[in-house]
């Protein structure tokens with residue numbers, strides 16, 4: 001097969017780079033509409049052997065206990081809670097594909113998967129809409145820029161994505177977290193329900209079920225979840241959303257999408273005279289040989305930082321500081337969420353639950369909707385923007401029981417019902433948080449690597465103690481005992497694994513890289529449809545918005561192709 005045409009001998013019309021959350025949708029929408037697509041991914045194919053959720057530790061060579069061994073090849077990827085002996089082969093080898101940071105500004109770039117489906121293989125599936133409190137945050141508090149689009153135009157695309165993905169959730173009617181098209185809720189347990197009712201009564205804040213991409217009703221040949229638990233190891237019943245067996249599979253089923261795996265894209269190729277992208281240069285990861293693929297349109301969906309890296313590496317005489325970077329904004333305004341930096345735990349001895357060693361495991365928790373700096377509430381003096389909480393209640397064996405002998409055995413079997421809340425805070429978009437090409441760095445394929453630098457501003461730092469205080473306040477309101485607030489003041493950026501913003505959208509080409517359809521202001525047949533486009537981050541997990549934006553922009557792209565504009 002020539003990389004300019006598919007098996008049927010037809011020329012590709014669009015190249016989509018990356019088969020994860022965003023790329024899967026772009027390929028599906030295009031191929032189903034009749035467009036010939038090549039979907040290139042740096043990772044290998046996803047196969048049935050990648051469903052490992054029912055494997056037991058004793059099926060593994062090191063019983064999932066050889067953390068240090070994994071760190072030898074994946075020192076950064078192992079920072080990620082989801083990277084285990086079950087699945088570490090899905091993650092990039094950090095020694096082969098390094099990046100750097102200034103010594104005093106560490107950044108943990110995790111979740112660099114190298115398998116079709118990208119990060120959706122291992123994601124936590126929490127799926128929240130942004131509201132105009134996020135899209136128009138700058139108008140509200142004067143910091144940064146508004147997005148070039150608002151909630152109303154994205155709402156139908158959220159609907160479309162949610163109905164296909166399958167999100168369990170509860171409608172709440174809260175402006176800051178618009179409701180969606182939910183599947184039946186997984187349900188809250190007693191302690192969570194008590195938190196929900198008492199927090200609403202006493203504080204007016206909303207505790208709801210986490211909105212998660214786990215099916216409670218079968219759709220599209222995917223079964224309802226059977227609560228086995230470890231979705232980050234795969235799911236043979238396809239009950240969580242992973243683009244490998246949903247959007248990408250749909251695109252492939254059309255016969256119009258050619259999947260090119262192990263294709264590590266180096267740069268976008270340009271026709272400088274026509275100022276058009278003509279294709280991409282990639283390195284075959286297996287043979288290490290350079291190859292090219294060509295098409296009318298190039299869409300980058302390689303994950304925010306990887307797409308930004310490709311744009312920097314595509315510099316030309318005209319765009320000497322990065323392709324499509326006439327604004328000088330490319331690489332800047334890196335954001336991640338302030339992840340699990342503050343919260344609290346408490347116990348509910350009056351609500352005993354029966355602990356089990358291997359019982360049903362709801363793959364979802366609870367969510368507390370942002371309550372600082374809301375549309376109708378008072379402006380919060382300590383910081384701009386806000387944070388939400390993720391958490392859950394569970395009953396565990398009392399493994400810390402004191403004593404020994406019969407009394408100890410009895411005490412171990414006395415369950416402790418606990419409930420924990422962890423804050424996820426919005427990061428302000430600051431120019432000094434950035435990625436750039438490391439002048440000395442190349443990966444094993446000879447592709448220049450990134451240098452990343454990010455620090456928290458005083459605004460984020462001020463959220464951390466507030467998270468601990470408000471979480472404790474909620475637990476207090478719910479009547480919890482032994483409440484323990486906690487903070488992690490030195491949380492390293494990157495742990496949120498929600499990097500966005502490094503090729504931001506905007507109405508003004510002088511201050512942004514992309515327009516509202518994720519189209520390069522400079523090179524019209526070049527699009528970046530992943531989270532690089534975010535103008536600000538909100539405090540909600542980004543992927544639902546990434547997917548809704550990609551679907552909207554793909555509609556626009558197809559319209560422009562039909563009109564002959566691309």
Ligand SMILES: Cc1cc2nc3c(=O)[nH]c(=O)nc-3n(C[C@H](O)[C@H](O)[C@H](O)COP(=O)(O)OP(=O)(O)OC[C@H]3O[C@@H](n4cnc5c(N)ncnc54)[C@H](O)[C@@H]3O)c2cc1C
Nearest residue numbers: 018020021022042111118119124125126265303530541543
């Ligand atoms: C452990 C974990 C938990 C998470 N939990 C949540 C959550 O609960 N909610 C939420 O909203 N988000 C969550 N996220 C983030 C979420 O997974 C990402 O926001 C989302 O997958 C991003 O989609 P994407 O299309 O931009 O990139 P990805 O889904 O990562 O896909 C990018 C694809 O591009 C490929 N690629 C990269 N570089 C190149 C290249 N040079 N050439 C060719 N291909 C390339 C990769 O192999 C990959 O397949 C989580 C992430 C992780 C790792």
Ligand code: SF4
Nearest residue numbers: 225226228229231235
């Ligand atoms: S908990 Fe549900 S979605 Fe997750 S792996 Fe098990 S069956 Fe699949």
